[in-house]
Amino acid sequence: MLYSTTSTPAGPLTIVVDGDGAVLASGFCDVAGLAPFVDVALLRQRDDVGDASKAALSYLDGDLHAIDAVPVRQRGGGVFLTHAWDVLRTVPAGEPVTYREFAALAGRAPAIRAAAQACARNAAALFVPCHRVLRTDGTLGGFRWGLPVKRWLLDHEQSVR
Incomplete structure (x- = not known):
């Protein structure tokens, strides 16, 4: 699992993805803030996490639909x-x-x-x-x-x- 943290006008946005790029967790926090959702000890940091990072940046730039196609895989619901x-x-x-x-x-x-x-x-x-x-x-x-x-x-x- 990979993660990246990006500065946004709303604060830091951390995104965690699995090997195929599906978002497992994300939040306006540092990576430790996502500990209730993923085992942060297993994460590897990257500058970006591919399509999920690109979509988040596009959303912030005004393309509100950019996040729609990003796969999400939440656990335990x-x-x-x-x-x-x-x-x-x-x-x-x-x-x-x-x-x-x-x-x-x-x-x-x-x-x-x-x-x-x-x-x-x-x-x-x-x-x-x-x-x-x-x-x-x-x-x-x-x-x-x-x-x-x-x-x-x-x-x-x-x-x-």
């Missing part, structure tokens, strides 16, 4: 979480949804808490854009990498739409 993460990838940039709407999109409208858990347990920030989910009242809610990062991502998507 179970059936609903894995499905919910796939659904998150279909939420359009610049068009955030509420947790209630996300639960409905995932096929379990009453399961708002389960939808929130899918966001909270998402290991592949940016590539699985849980930042696009808001509280029912439209406020930001939570984000593992901090509300300033979530706000920056949402503002970025609005500004280049």
